[in-house]
Amino acid sequence: MSQNADKTLDHFNLFREPEYLEMFENKKQFENPQPAADIERVREWTKTMEYREKNFSREALTVNPAKACQPLGAVFAAVGFESTMPFVHGSQGCVAYYRSHFSRHFKEPSSCVSSSMTEDAAVFGGLNNMIDGLANTYNMYKPKMIAVSTTCMAEVIGDDLNAFIKTSKEKGSVPEEYDVPFAHTPAFVGSHITGYDNALKGILTHFWDGKAGTVPALERQPNAKINLIGGFDGYTVGNLREVKRIFNLMGVDYTILADNSDVWDTPADGEFRMYDGGTTLEDAANALHAKATISMQWYSTEKTMAYIAEKGQETVNLHCPIGIAATDKLLMEVARITGKGIPAELEKERGRLVDAVADSTAHIHGKKFALYGDPDFCLGMSAFLMELGAEPTHVLATNGSKDWAGKMQNLFDSSPFGKGCHAYPGKDLWHMRSLLFTEPVDFMIGNTYGKFLERDTGTPLIRIGFPIFDRHHHHRYPIWGYQGSMNVLVTVLDKVFDEMDKNTNVPSKSDYSFDIIR
């Protein structure tokens, strides 16, 4: 017996004790295990170019994808509005999953309800679930708005949200004038970023186009304000706060649409805030009159931005602005649209970032990176890597399109550091595994799931992405703007130096390079 009360052994160490090792060995006789030689042979085979070719010729199977489904994005957008409860029409298990997923990433509560459709609803449709569900949510959680989206179940049976919500109002579930925007978000189309786009467009359409025919559509009366949309972003807490700081410094009059930076960062002060912050419903409606709207992640907002452009606003579409040039562009666009100058303070921040890059670039220059994530993140991160003199060798987006791959190629072509780099649209992390074995790189950038690739291929993982489950609090720090880029730079450098130390710490073998000054 190894356990003791003084120094408790938990799963990290308990199972390495001899009694457990013996038990594991003994258990094998019942497992019909594959012969050790076969395991070794196949393990080695999965590292080969032959396996890579087989792997890349997959047509039907997806293994370890880097994407989630539409309604997750719809919930993400919905909680960005003042006192808004996301209501997902369909099976209830989905909502349990979204809530868990967000809570594991943000370490925050994540409120969302389901219409809990079951077999009878599959046969007869989910109208009654909508009628009862809206009434319950409205009474229990007293939201100012209920934003409806769908699971694939409701989509397959063809439930009509517009009609259902109308009927629910007639039945008195919620008052006639109560705001219930909606969006169909089928899980079998696109990914979580599509769901974000659809939900946000649904909310704007609701306010701007006459609340599903119940009031006259708003007439656009252009003003000097600008809107900003973040897109689906694991760093939303840090990023949107950083954007606000920048806008305030510039003296810009702005509206952040879908501002979920507060609801996913509430204090522990004795009170549970189901709702906190968010774009007010008034601001959401008035956002129509803005001069322009900036999207920080175009692939996450394609339809929304097209809709806004139709309304006569100028639209600026960015791709997750990380780095110096990308932030320059953001600021210059804001300055151009609003006529406000870029203050000296921001210019100083820029100078500090350039200074930091200059100080450290020698350690990143020429290093090869693999990275994966949402399409906009891949574009933004790759641009910054090339700015640092690094090579984004493999860039993979499971939810990336051919169009995205084209944009990636243009980006690679714009810099000598993009030479030989390749974009992989629609591929998954099992493809990435083959890439890392057959064309190794120095570092990998991605979400928590990358740790399996790090374990198998030895490629050090720098955790930037969504979701991050196994490191805490990074979502509180921005990755956009000069200061956000500084955070990214430091995160990358920390791993570079850690690896350097790890590779030079064997006494009398390699520790001559175990320098204290780097």
Place this chain on the structure above:
Amino acid sequence: MSITAEETKAQITQETKARNRELIDEVLKVYPEKTAKKRAKHLGVFEEGKPDCGVKSNIKTVPGVMTIRGCAYAGSKGVVWGPIKDMIHISHGPVGCGQYSWAARRNYYIGTTGVDTFVTMQFTSDFQEKDIVFGGDKKLEKIMDEIQDLFPLNHGITVQSECPIGLIGDDIEAVSKKKSKEFGGKTIVPVRCEGFRGVSQSLGHHIANDSIRDYVFEKDGAKPAAFASTPYDVAIIGDYNIGGDAWSSRILLEEMGLRVIAQWSGDGSLAELENTPKAKLNVLHCYRSMNYISRYMEEKHGIPWAEYNFFGPSKIEESLRKIASYFDDKIKDGAERVIAKYRALTDDVIAKYRPRLEGRKVMLFVGGLRPRHVIGAYEDLGMEVVGTGYEFGHNDDYQRTTHDIKDGTLIYDDVTGFEFEKFVEAVKPDLVGSGIKEKYVFQKMGVPFRQMHSWDYSGPYHGYDGFAIFARDMDMAINNPVWALTKAPWKQH
């Protein structure tokens, strides 16, 4: 006139009951009338001597209330099948279900992931619109071919149906049968665990159990186990090896002289499932999720099953003796030897933590067996469970619970977010034990919390080794300096 301690206790119980009933009335006020009527049946105050907890259960969740429940897919893929390590479990349908449940349940196992074991991987058919319109059977066939090609050491495949499968009329049974034949009799299991079936995870457990019956036990040409039976062969049923729970349980069974021939399903393999009909006794931890297959093996193979509880020394002791009672003196002596061996450890643990935890009140809301099974462990530490409820329990769970709870305990079945928050606000427990969706709600409120599904990334909690960790963790949660800091000093009265 002197008041005896018992009279005082009885009075406190009466007060608690009255308070709890008031509390229930209070929370019901928020609901529309129809919903209030429905929810009232799920909330209750336990009356000692009654055969159950006085609540209805395993009923459809009312829409829009923020249930904590999941779905049948979660019950099958997430709970029963997912941990079987040497098979590939296809999340069949759109990408999300498999993504959100990917490696999230801490079903520990030993193996070379991606080569001979696959638990922490996400295999999905990633349905697109065309698959919905034209059906996914052809795609599923191709997926199985590609699995065979790229993961040749897999021992079998399961098809975990997501919602659309049952709605678009796919014939996953035919595909599985055809491919099994083509692959020389490989075990391929179609599972009809679409998320809209049933009212919670629970039906998914049942469906998954049935699929093991139909496609593993009753499979044509099932091969005999590759070992010689002994009179002491047992199978662990209903332990998902969360944080290593099944391991810290298995070690005790083996130490008392039993031979564990299968683990269902944490760190389990297809061969172990196949072996199980050779067991002399099935020992069942999570009754809720695996009583079905235990009953089946009892009827079909005459294997008795015994429920046990490996949380906390009192229940472990009781359980070891109960399990031993099915065997001869060699095992009975073995059980006593194990109990004696670990007594020093548990004494040390209790001596260390009980003074720090004595009298602390706990509210639970969990799934499976835990709303009742962990109560003994808390009591071993001098703590008291004052409220409990099941995410997806049935009436037989609530009947069993009567043996573990005290008179007046607040009971909440399929609790809603609103109810749970209000109950905790009013009861003011020293600790809440529930899941990830609840954790941060209560921590914001300044209430210490432990996740009792994932052990908050700690564990194991089963067995004697696990109890030491359980005690440490509860102490760590409750006696954490952070809870004294939630109010700003200038705001404290």
